[in-house]
Amino acid sequence: MxxxxxxxxxxxxxxxxxxxxxxxxxxxxxxxxxxxxxxxxxxxxxxxxxxxxxxxxxxxxxxxxxxxxxxxxxxxxxxxxxxxxxxxxxxxxxxxxxxxxxxxxxxxxxxxxxxxxxxxxxxxxxxxxxxxxxxxxxxxxxxxxxxxxxxxxxxxxxxxxxxxxxxxxxxxxxxxxxxxxxxxxxxxxxxxxxxxxxxxxxxxxxxxxxxxxxxxxxxxxxxxxxxxxVPAAEQKEAFQSILSETLAEECHYDVLQTVHEQFREMIEEHKANKEPEPLVVSKDTVKSVLEHSGVSGEHVAAFDRKYDAEFGADTCLSPRNLVDDRQFEVRTPDVTIRVNPERSDLIETRILNGARYILIRADEGVEVNGIDIRITGEA
Structure with a gap:
């Protein structure tokens, strides 16, 4: 139905x-x-x-x-x-x-x-x-x-x-x-x-x-x-685990941002077109997204094998079960950052002086506990 x-x-x-x-x-x-x-x-x-x-x-x-x-x-x-x-x-x-x-x-x-x-x-x-x-x-x-x-x-x-x-x-x-x-x-x-x-x-x-x-x-x-x-929550957890394990050192912010953005756009387009049939994506579709994100052939092949073992080679999944199209979240043990999913481009990751940082571009409207603040420093 x-x-x-x-x-x-x-x-x-x-x-x-x-x-x-x-x-x-x-x-x-x-x-x-x-x-x-x-x-x-x-x-x-x-x-x-x-x-x-x-x-x-x-x-x-x-x-x-x-x-x-x-x-x-x-x-x-x-x-x-x-x-x-x-x-x-x-x-x-x-x-x-x-x-x-x-x-x-x-x-x-x-x-x-x-x-x-x-x-x-x-x-x-x-x-x-x-x-x-x-x-x-x-x-x-x-x-x-x-x-x-x-x-x-x-x-x-x-x-x-x-x-x-x-x-x-x-x-x-x-x-x-x-x-x-x-x-x-x-x-x-x-x-x-x-x-x-x-x-x-x-x-x-x-x-x-x-x-x-x-x-x-x-x-x-x-x-x-x-x-x-498989329950939707388990599908999401399994998919996230597959990406984390198979992409290894190539599991960068930019890659996951692209996956989330591609899926979100599919969901929005499906909704806008009022398509009656449920939206699903195949394994090959996900592989294509990973390849266009710069993931190497070796890690894409590892994803292919792990996907087959977890879901089955011909199994299609709903993007709605794999990502939250209404939320984009970055989490550390001490900090959680929630971003408008349409503006995930405001976040980037860098290594500065040997330390890893999550950077958020903040042009205006920055508040701390409800109070507007000014960000100052070198131009």
Missing amino acids: NEKEIAEIRRRFRPDKSNITHVRGCYVNDKREIVSEFDQSLALMPQEEGEKILTTLKRTLSGTLGKNLVGLAFATEQVVDGEEHKLLMALRGSSLKEDDAVRAFYQRVIDAVNLEGPYLILLAHDTYDVPFRSKDGETLDDASSEIYSYILCSVCPVKMTKPALCYYVPENSFHSLRPDWLVSPPELGFLFPAFDDRSTNIYNALYYTRNLTENHPEFIEAVFRLEAP
């Missing part, structure tokens, strides 16, 4: 757009026991509560594609005869009305998920009469291309609030607010089947994780019988 397709489904989670009539789920305590199950009608609850439930579910489709949201692909054998795929299809096909399938799914999740404290498993089913979209991009609401039927799962931690003092305006008095259990935003979840090319794709699912450092591989294994993709 691309960003436009995700956004199209996200817009479904409004009372006037959605065909979600009820939400099923269960409350799991910290001992991994189901305390209660519920099948709640959105039509019978107050509008405000129904909107909050839809908002909670919609957060499972939030975040950055490639970081929080990643596509999972089933093998053909799984789709034909896989128990895990059959269960997901049973949930979808019955519109979550098949109790045995729902409870079997609950148990799979409970056996795999190890969150701190209690949590909710939420399940919703929706049918979307997909409007026809012409080649020029115009959407015709009265002309449908197909009906997209899907399920959405959200796993939400439930946390105890702290006691607080509240002021009640009608009574003109203060009261103590007792601690209570509060449903937090989803920690993980998924959409099945995928909405690829604005059409149903039972071979794919869209997986969500809130934490970029933890994608809950045990959940992916239990529900999809697939190997979890």
